[in-house]
Amino acid sequence: MITIAPPIAEPLDAWVIDQIIANHPDPTGDLLNVLEDLQEAHPDNYLPRTTLRAVADRMGIAASRVFSVVTFYSFFNLDPQGKHSVVVCRGTACHTRGSRHLLQCLYRESGMGGLRDEEVFTTPDGQMTVRTVACFGQCALAPVVAIDEDIHGYVTDVRLGELLKELSARES
Ligand code: FES
Known part of the structure; x- marks a missing residue:
């Protein structure tokens, strides 16, 4: 499956990522919801790779785990979405x-x-x-x-x- 993306692909600001993680009392156990909130927070409704790496770093979990969650559930987007x-x-x-x-x-x-x-x-x-x-x-x-x-x-x-x-x- 190939995705043709619009030209703009902006990462989320670090403070937004920190804020969303901080909103979850047990972010590691609540990874799905953290990722969902991050996707909703992005104006293009997706999860940039840089955001996924930042989540893994900040939460002290393997980047591969974060990527496998995102690729398993079809409601997560790895590319900018249209309006x-x-x-x-x-x-x-x-x-x-x-x-x-x-x-x-x-x-x-x-x-x-x-x-x-x-x-x-x-x-x-x-x-x-x-x-x-x-x-x-x-x-x-x-x-x-x-x-x-x-x-x-x-x-x-x-x-x-x-x-x-x-x-x-x-x-x-
Ligand atoms: S095949 Fe299209 S709704 Fe079932």
């Missing part, structure tokens, strides 16, 4: 009803050309991170797309375009 999240279901029901075409539309809309093998990408303007999921458990609504955690069913390319327009209209 909005778009998740396209690639399960069988959604695939047979056109989810690959929807992904292709997203690539094109993002100015990234045709469909490639990447399952996760962030648009060059940092507005959206697109990822796929194996199944939302809503197969009767196939094809299913989630935008910022709102589930949409029976999505066509036209409907997807409308949803993206609504998203940018909310911004302005």
